[in-house]
Amino acid sequence: MTESQAPLPTVSVVVVTYGREEELVNTVGDLLAQTYPQLEVLVVDQTPSHQPQVQERLAAWEASGAIQWCLLSPPSLTRARNVGWRRASGEVVIFVDDDVRLPPEYVSAMVEAFVRHPEVAAVAGRILEPDRPPEVVRWRVGDLGWCGARLPGFGTPRSGPAYSLRGCNMAFRRAALEAVGGFDEGYRKSAFREDADIALRLRRTGHRLWFAAEAWLYHLSAQQGGTRHREIDVDRDVIFNDLRFAVLRLGPVRQAAWLTRLYLSRVLKAGWRTRRFQALHQAFWEAWRAVREELGSQSSGDSGPRGRP
Numbered sequence: 527m528t529e530s531q532a533p534l535p536t537v538s539v540v541v542v543t544y545g546r547e548e549e550l551v552n553t554v555g556d557l558l559a560q561t562y563p564q565l566e567v568l569v570v571d572q573t574p575s576h577q578p579q580v581q582e583r584l585a586a587w588e589a590s591g592a593i594q595w596c597l598l599s600p601p602s603l604t605r606a607r608n609v610g611w612r613r614a615s616g617e618v619v620i621f622v623d624d625d626v627r628l629p630p631e632y633v634s635a636m637v638e639a640f641v642r643h644p645e646v647a648a649v650a651g652r653i654l655e656p657d658r659p660p661e662v663v664r665w666r667v668g669d670l671g672w673c674g675a676r677l678p679g680f681g682t683p684r685s686g687p688a689y690s691l692r693g694c695n696m697a698f699r700r701a702a703l704e705a706v707g708g709f710d711e712g713y714r715k716s717a718f719r720e721d722a723d724i725a726l727r728l729r730r731t732g733h734r735l736w737f738a739a740e741a742w743l744y745h746l747s748a749q750q751g752g753t754r755h756r757e758i759d760v761d762r763d764v765i766f767n768d769l770r771f772a773v774l775r776l777g778p779v780r781q782a783a784w785l786t787r788l789y790l791s792r793v794l795k796a797g798w799r800t801r802r803f804q805a806l807h808q809a810f811w812e813a814w815r816a817v818r819e820e821l822g823s824q825s826s827g828d829s830g831p832r833g834r835p
Contacts, residue, residue: 538566
């Protein structure tokens with residue numbers, strides 16, 4: 527059987543949502559308009575209550591069988607991702623944010639990357655943002671650099687090997703998710719670095735990643751809901767998650783460089799700019815103690831291997 531005659535893989539798209547209204551409806555509407563056949567759409571909804579018109583639209587889609595609508599509480603991005611892919615039936619599982627706009631051929635372009643590259647376990651798609659130039663690099667899309675300061679370049683217009691993933695536009699073979707145990711649920715709230723974490727664990731177990739420029743979307747970065755929800759102190763949250771990634775996943779030399787960059791940028795620089803130095807300094811050391819305790823717990827056998835959520 528030739529590549530053109532091979533059956534297309536079954537596909538599920540998971541949308542994790544929290545506090546989004548019209549943006550969510552537009553995202554799901556774009557997914558239901560995809561040209562890819564027999565697409566499964568799952569909405570993992572962590573919003574306590576929606577606006578009446580949004581609630582009605584989601585309920586109508588669920589009643590018609592257009593979507594699976596799963597309610598989840600309390601909010602946790604990584605737990606919601608795990609619930610989504612474990613409930614999904616597709617051989618390929620795509621994750622998009624709840625504030626994106628998609629062309630009708632988006633899913634087909636993502637699947638094409640898997641079909642053309644059977645050795646690939648996960649694919650990062652191109653990310654564009656309205657009114658902003660695309661983030662472009664000349665080589666090594668997704669490479670965060672030695673200390674996490676390099677722009678990953680997920681707006682680059684050419685396809686090629688990838689070195690990380692971005693949560694708003696990424697896809698996996700289901701078997702690869704199963705092999706690494708899914709997403710690490712230790713990342714809090716915004717779960718900053720959860721995408722880099724699973725990408726690193728995949729690469730360390732011999733899996734390859736690909737960047738598909740053809741699988742593009744617009745990420746709107748809506749100012750309300752999601753990781754920008756008013757209940758999330760983004761500065762403290764990013765410090766914890768970035769520090770956790772470095773301590774749990776990086777070797778001692780790179781870890782030291784990573785933590786130095788984190789303290790300089792997220793504590794000293796941000797503290798000077800926002801006049802919150804004392805609070806951010808405290809957040810850094812609270813995160814350090816919490817992650818070291820977690821690491822000690824893992825070493826004693828209480829929490830299982832590092833790669834498992």
